[in-house]
Amino acid sequence: MLRVTFLGTGGSLPTPERNPSAIMVNREGELMLFDCGEGTQQQMMRAKTGMKALSSIFITHFHADHILGIPGLIQTMSFHGRTEPLKIYGPHWVHEFAKILSALGYYKLRFEIDAIDLNPGDIIKRDEYSIMALKTEHSIPSLGYALIENERIGKFNRQKAIDLGVQPGPLFSKLHRGESVEVDGKLIHSKDVVGDGRPGRKIVYTGDTRPCKAILEASKDADLLIHDSTLASDQQEWAIESMHSTAQEAAALAKEANVLRLVLTHISSRYSDDASQLFEEAKDIFEKVVVAEDMMELDIPYKDKK
Incomplete structure (x- = not known):
């Protein structure tokens, strides 16, 4: 299983339709959370993702709409009896952030938080996959992430x-x-x-960013690219000033990178009632695109061949 659940797809502010950024990845039963905006734990309950198997939280940057859900989530997990350490990865300042989390509220956590600073290019190696930290271009230090599975053994004849x-x-x-x-x-x-080795799967999540070289390179032939698409093309100047991307820009990058699927996320509240403009502008450039919605799930199948 490699399943992506979009718990929060809004940009900057929560709306009745969209929570702030939070994406859950379930890989063979291991849960990984990428960003954790306010209300994420309730979204996890609604989506029935579970919490017990959550191994890691990956923070793209320290704007409030990407981290405010973490205090409530960790206290809920502690209340439910978690004792296993939780790893929180992120840009510099993640150690200070972890200390603040542990001190919040008159309540002592029952488990440790392991904070790990990441720099662009750092790779977290696991048994069957790795996660690479990517340099992104936002208004404060920020990272994107690529989950890359190891090559699989070829088919047995x-x-x-x-x-x-x-x-x-x-x-x-x-x-x-x-x-x-x-x-x-x-x-x-x-x-x-035994036949030739078969490729694993690759998911790229940009967080908040302008289109950039590191994301393009990491996204080559990705199974799924989840890209900042905060604004439509008529807001191009504001996208540049606020260091976000338009749907058109995300689609152009997806096309150049030859990804299989593109998901537009971090949708501005101005499109809260109708995000069709973002979809149409992206679809004119890249066919296999969808605008993320809260509670949307995607299963990522294996490719048969390289």
């Missing part, structure tokens, strides 16, 4: 293995793991029965 004299069972597993096996004095190599 069962019939070919049998034709070579390998009987179904433990030798199949050895061959699929890349080991060679001997059958009746004949050495059979993994490459004889």
Whole structure:
């Protein structure tokens, strides 16, 4: 499973239709939260994402609409008996932020918060995937993130293995793991029965940013790009001044990067009732686009080939 749940899709201010920024990624049961605007814990309850399996929070920057949900969330998890440490990643100042979180309210957390400073280019390596911090261009220090799965083992050709004299069972597993096996004095190599490696999946989340080189490079052939699309093209000057992106700019970057799908998010409250202008402007440039809505879910399938 690789599922993305959009808990908050609004820009700067909450509206009746949109909460501030918060995106949950469920990868094989592990939960990762990217930004955590106010009200995120209630959105998690509505979406039934769960909280117990939340391993990490990734902060793009320290504007209030991206972090105000964290104090309530961590106190709720503590109240529910969490004891496992929670990792919070973000730009410089994340250590100070973690200290403030621990001191808020007359309540002692039952678990530790591990704060980890990230610089652009830093990579967090996990067993089957990694997360890269990306340089973005906003009005304060900010990061984007790319979740990149490791390459998968190629497909196992069962019939070919049998034709070579390998009987179904433990030798199949050895061959699929890349080991060679001997059958009746004949050495059979993994490459004889296992196809080329298959790509994992890639999700890129920009946070708040102008279109920029690092996001473009990280998004090459991504399965999903979630891009700041705060404004329509008639607000281009304000987008530049406030260091956000227009829907057109996000679509142009998605097209150049050859992504499979583009989701427009961080939608300004001026489009709270109708975001069709953003959608139409983006769709004129890039076909596979959707405007994020709160509670929207996307499942990311594997690509069959490179």
